Amino acid sequence: MFWFLLIAMVVVVAAVTLVVVGGGDGEVLPEAAPEGLVDPLPATRPVGRADIEALRLPMAARGYRMADVDDVLARLGAELAERDARIAELEAALAGAQATAVSRPDLFKKPGAQDDAEDES
Template identity: 45%
Template sequence: MAVLVSRIDVPGVPDAVTTTAAEPLGSGPLSPVDVHGVRFDIALRGYRAEQVDGALERLAAELGERDAEIARLREERDRRDVDGIQRTGGIA
């Protein structure tokens, strides 16, 4: 028994990006920019792009909020440390 597999062009569906697996996200902390840059190959019977795009948008927004909160807390800590040193004339 032989099976023939072929790609059929479907109007409105972009050509596949590559025939290899998608590149994974890099190691280390992720930023919203990293998430916005993620692209997956589209294949016949692949993922629902709208659902994945929606999940990635939410993830990018939450990463942005997290990063902003961490930056705010660090600034608050640094300001408090500097104020303590200035008031006591040394390390608080």
């Protein structure tokens, strides 16, 4: 009786192993689709604070998936570089406008208005 139970247990374990591995047709466990970003960053508009707060990166066996983290960091780096360039452009335009305003003291006078000195003469 002992030998029968031992052989039956080995057969059951072998059958379960074959079913899990793929039925013995040489195919290993089917590949599972990798977990993707839950809330990917928007591609049609600039990234905002709410997008970053809602972003959830998928977990891997040892932390986060490197490819997803690299993609997010590359996107955020590009967004920051674009914003820095735009800020520099606007600051240069503002500095140019301020320089023009300083060099032209009559900038804020109404056209056709005369100076106070001309009125007194």
